Structure formats: structure tokens, C-alpha cells
Amino acid sequence: MVKKRAAVPRAGAGTLLTLIRTGRASTRADLVRLSGFARSTVAQRLDALLEAGLIVPAGDAGSTGGRPPETFAFNRHAGVLLGADIGGSHTRVAVTDLAADVLAETEADLDVADGPDAVLSWVTEAFARLLARVGREISDVRGVGVGVPGPVDGTGRLVSPPIMPDWDGVSVPERVSRALFKGAEEMGEDVPVVVDRDVNIMALGEQKAGGHDHADMVVVKIGIGIGAGLIVGGEIYRGAQGAAGDLGHLRRGTDEPCRCDNRGCLEATAGGWAIRRRLVELGYDVRTSQDIARLARRGDHETVRLVRQAGRLIGEALADVVGLFNPSHIIVGGNLAEAREPLLAGIREVVYERAQVLASRDLQIVPTTLGHRAGTIGAALLVHERLYDADRISAALG
Amino acid sequence: MVKKRAAVPRAGAGTLLTLIRTGRASTRADLVRLSGFARSTVAQRLDALLEAGLIVPAGDAGSTGGRPPETFAFNRHAGVLLGADIGGSHTRVAVTDLAADVLAETEADLDVADGPDAVLSWVTEAFARLLARVGREISDVRGVGVGVPGPVDGTGRLVSPPIMPDWDGVSVPERVSRALFKGAEEMGEDVPVVVDRDVNIMALGEQKAGGHDHADMVVVKIGIGIGAGLIVGGEIYRGAQGAAGDLGHLRRGTDEPCRCDNRGCLEATAGGWAIRRRLVELGYDVRTSQDIARLARRGDHETVRLVRQAGRLIGEALADVVGLFNPSHIIVGGNLAEAREPLLAGIREVVYERAQVLASRDLQIVPTTLGHRAGTIGAALLVHERLYDADRISAALG
DNA sequence: AAACTTATGGTGATTGACAAACAAAAGTAA
């Protein structure tokens, strides 16, 4: 009779790699302490990781009175990752090293409503240009991460996205994979293309690369639309159908028609979308949320007033979020958040006034640290985490 | 130098116990399949669990063509658990077996505003009466679970509870432990007293004992006040300060003063609290939320109207919750939920109208299955899970 | 009753992780 294989020999290699690539450990002593494995086991697993090229020696650390410990680092140069942050009206792409540090990037004003063909072909062409710029081949790509402004299922297929109906049912990994690795089918076989909501990759970027590694936090993205990525217990929370964090379409009592075909959504009165409409009515020449943010930074009176008012409305919704989630941090990002002061001030004003004392006592409301790069870095991190998942690495070295 | 002890011999016993006590496995074959351990290891661990009296043989199961497998069951009769569900205006207590099945229960209209002394002394006296009724001693008690209508920290101490200011800083485990095991200090040493929010124990009860074992769900408690327990990824979610799920004090646009000293809270217009005030103004004689539910069940026109209206208002708040959390199920409980139809109809009406299509497509809004027992059963389950935690059991048998 | 199926108990060999000990390496402090 066929017997089950023994339970993963070499288990633990993945655990060590995770400790190293997340920067929690760099020496053998660190690894022994944090992993709980025996020193001999750690040494053996380190050899396997070195041999597989997943880590590299990184010189000696300073002595603490005796022989200085040898340090190890994640081998971030053994290939590249591609990250795309497809927003509702603006798209950014980047080539990063394997640790999701940006090597080259570019961006464009693209409307997702133009459909998957237009947007995804720009994205794949931009990937190719960036690869050439950093002197890498398509064969150096180890993974691709993509963020889209709508809900996706487990396989990366869009499901009933409200603002991009043309994309319904589109499998982004399939399309991207085919476009990138065309004519070299066997090449794309092992290169994962991972897709998630734009707000989720932004949250992931801020969490892992932006220094906001808090267990319970909300990352708000304010641009033409409004959305939120939720980090719950240290993990991205997606909800039962991947639709969680839909801040922009909470009903806020007004009756403005929204682009989602409903009425009274937060976006319809506080999104960049609504501000742009008001400014155009007043004779301004604005097209993107970046235009609005620029006007606000220059101190344009009317824009500052509108942005601050939008901040207050968003703050009302966030006060509810604070009551329900009780996060320790709210990170405010998105193109409109580049307006900084007026928006943050409006949000803070209302949240601290409205939220219950306990939930808001230690609450911090801060801007993103990665700024407009949060999305692309997060997208790269998404596939990075898939590639270097502890169990996957342990199994591969077993 | 002192060396670390070897990493938990006999590991895995706790895993097997968990599989057995949660009903996922009852035969050796099940255990081997679900745990991944070798058959010999499972046999050895089972012996240890049997010897420790944690499980008992439960006869043979039906044959499937050969020798019938021997089954094992959690030894639920080796002691008792105590569960208390302290609500804002009503308190229930129960003695349960070790699997949190109720053996005896009682209840009383108690106002938490009367202070911790009054409430907790009634609770401990009720525990003593119930123990006598089922013929058990205080020494048979293996653990105590308590739910309170306010936020608690990790040690079971109340922190800034809005509706019970007298309880601020009170350590419930300390008080209960002292009152229950007075004069027998050594006895209470190993008997854990675990405390959580009332909505959280209710959610736990519905999840583990009510057949609602869904990964992402919201359990709403509607009584004199309104609150929600959140199950996120299969676990109770408490937030950064334990204040998550504060549905009752979301601001809903009105300007009614609330008992929490703010204005415009959901509770102030939709809580049993607000309905009672309206009914009293109309000349009704109502005191508790059970009175209101009774009137509604009898079909009293005015009460049904008010309850349905409250349901709509709660539905508005829940529509926001659905957008943010995207749960698969909303469980509606609490004393006022005993009014059933009018309340549920009001909630459903608004949630399905307002929530985004995707998030509400497969959403189910259903009443509790445990009814008024959800809290006490959940409280017992809370300490049950602490007592029979896999790691704790593995360590104890190692 | 005989053949078959499934479950259980026990044994021995193998394997992998661990603790402990020792030696060597590479720094600092006196």
C-alpha cells in the first residue's frame, strides 16, 4: 500500500528564512533564540538556505566582547518582482528586488473604465520598459503582484466590481501571465501572479515596509474614490466575499447619486470625485485627484475648504470604524491625502470628537510613510510573501 | 549553565483532545487522519488522555464492513463549569458540565449600575444555590466564565465602561475568586476565572454551541442596550483596547441624548432603552426589554411598530457593518430579539436594500439558536477553551 | 463455517531533533 510521506523533513528552514527576510534575526544566535530550534538544527538549515541561494552571508556584526557573529541577509538580488497598483483613475507599476525595494517605477493616468485590455496592456508594456531600464530580463522575474480597485476572489478573478463593470469575471493572473510570458510558456509556469484589492496591497505595504506593523489598523485610501484596507490581528482581512473595507459606499445620510448607481454614499460627497465636480462647477481646471491635492498644497482657499469638509465627512465614517474595529492606528493615504493638513485635520477633528473615549484614547491618525509608492511596494510584497511563505520554503528544501 | 528544557515531549495530546472535544473526531482512524500523527503516536497519546481522565471510552461505532471502531468522548462529567452573563439590566448564571452543557440555571433583573458588590454577590450566591441543586460541591468547579457589559483588559479588569462607571478598574476574576473560594484559598488556586464582554461570550456561544461556526460573522445583541460581537477568521475580535463591536454608540445623525453622555447614538433611538421610554410615555407598564418583547409577541400594535422601526435603524448601522466587515452571517440575539419577526424584518429590510450587492448576496441574517442561553453557555465555553487549550493540555501531560 | 474487511496492539529499525561537550576562531580587556 502507498504510504504517506514523512511529515516534512527539513521543516523549519522556512521559519528561519522568514526571521531573516523580515529583519527580525541576522545572526545564528538570534535565530536560535527566536526559532526555539537547537543550535545544530539552525546550522544545518542555514546551510540548506545558503546552498539554495535564498540567503547570503552579510559580513560580521560588531563584537560584543568576544568573537563577532557572522550575519546573514535575504538574497534580494537573485531576481526581481513586478508590482502594479491599478487605481480607479491612475496606475503605477514598479520593478523591485526580491525584498520589494523599488528599482524602477513609472505611472500614468488610466481610467479602469477603459476596460481590462487597455489597462493591462499598458501595465505589461510598462513592466517590459522598466525591466530594460534596470538591465533585467523577463526570465529574472520571480513573481508579479497586482492591486485592482475592486473585489477579487481567491484566484484573482474580479467579482462584480462596482466601478469597473467591464472587468467582471476577468482573471487578472491569467491575462498578465499570458501577456508577460507570451512565446515562452514554460517560463511563466512557476511565476505566480497574485492579485488583491488596491486598498489591501496598500495596507500590506504600509504594514511590512512602512514601519506600521500594528496588529489592528485601518489604512484609508482617499483618491477619486474612497476605500479602506483592514489589518486585523496582523493579517489583511478580506471578509466572506473579499468585499470588506468598503468605506466609500457607506451611506451617510445625504442623497447624492453615486457612481455605483446607489445614492448617499460617502464617496458621492467626500471623494475626490465629488470635490472635482464642485471645483469644475466653480470654473477650475482639475482632472485628477493629484490636481486637487496640488491646489490644496498651494493653499487655494476654495479647495482647502472642500478638502477639509471632505475630511470631516470621512472622519464621521471613520468614527464608526473606530467604534466597530477599535484599531490602534489609522493610516491615511491615497492621492488626495497628498493634500496633507486640511484633510488630516478634518478627519482628526471629527474622529476624536465622535468616537468613544476608550477606543480613541490611544488612537493615532497618521499619514502614510510610503506615500504613492505604498501600492506598488505592497503589490510586490504580496507576491514576495507568497514566494517565501515559511511552509512553502520548508517543503521546497525538504 | 542552566539549559532550556526539551521542547514539550508528549506534544500532540492537546491536539487530539481538541479534535475529540469539538466533535471532529471520535475514533482512532479519525484522529490519525485529522491530526497527521502516526497511528502508534495517536495510540500512545490516547492512553495518556484516558489515564488523565480527560476522555472516556464511548462504546463501539457501527461497523463499516469490518471490526467496528472504538469511539472516545470528552469526559464531560469530571467536574462542572460556572457561567455568568451579566447584562446591563439582567443577569443569568448557569452550572454546566465540562462541555458547557447547561445543568441548572437561574436569572434575575439586576442593574449593573447598582455596582459590583451588589451584582457579584448575587452571582456568587446564585452559583452556590445552583451547585447545591445539581448535587455538586464547590470543589467540583473547574472554571468560571463571566461576561460583562463593558470593555475588559487582558486580566479581566473593567476599563472605562460607559454604562457602569462604578465598575471602572474592578478586577472581576479577583472578586469572584475570593467570594467563591473564601475560607479555602488553596482550592481556588487552579480554578481560572475568565472574563470577557457580554457580546463576545454570546458570539462564542453561538459559534461553538449554536451551530454557527462561520469564519466571519457578527452577533448582534439587542436588549436595553445594543452591542455586537465580531468573529473574524474564526476568532473573537476584540480590537486594540478590547472596545471593538461598539454598535450601540455609533452616531446615527439624530440628536437624542444617550446614557453614555453623548448624543445621537444608535442606542438612544433604537435600543430597548429608547423603546421603553416611548412606551412609558404612552402609558404602558414596561420595565425590562423582556416586557417589550412579550408585548411585541402578543401583537401589540404600537410596540410592534416601535420594534420594527428600531429594527430599521439597527439595519442602517448593520448595513455599514456589512460594508466594512463583509460577514457571511449576522446573528441577531438579546432580550429584545425575542420579539422575533418585527425586529428581524426591520433589520433585513434595510440591510438588503442598503448594503452593496456583493457583500449582501450570500449574507444570512438569522436569529440566535441558543436564545437567552447563548451568554451563559458562551461564558462556560470561554473558560472551557482556556482549560482545554491544546498547548496547555500537551504541557500538562508532558 | 469460511472468507473478507476493518480495527487494534505491539515490536523493531530508522530517522531527525536535541542537549552537551569540546575545540577552534576571532574579537576585546588588562
Added chain:
DNA sequence: TTACTTTTGTTTGTCAATCACCATAAGTTT
């Protein structure tokens, strides 16, 4: 230079878990 500290490499015996058998138990099917 010498003594000391810390890190690293290597080895050895111990222990626990697993696998692979074999024997037995207790049903069902023929």
C-alpha cells in the same frame, strides 16, 4: 602578550516520532 568572552563547527549519545510489519480482535458477507 595573556586572559577572557563570544561565536562557530563538529561529534556523540539520547529520545521521541514514525514507518513497516505481524498478530489478533471483531465485525460483515458469502
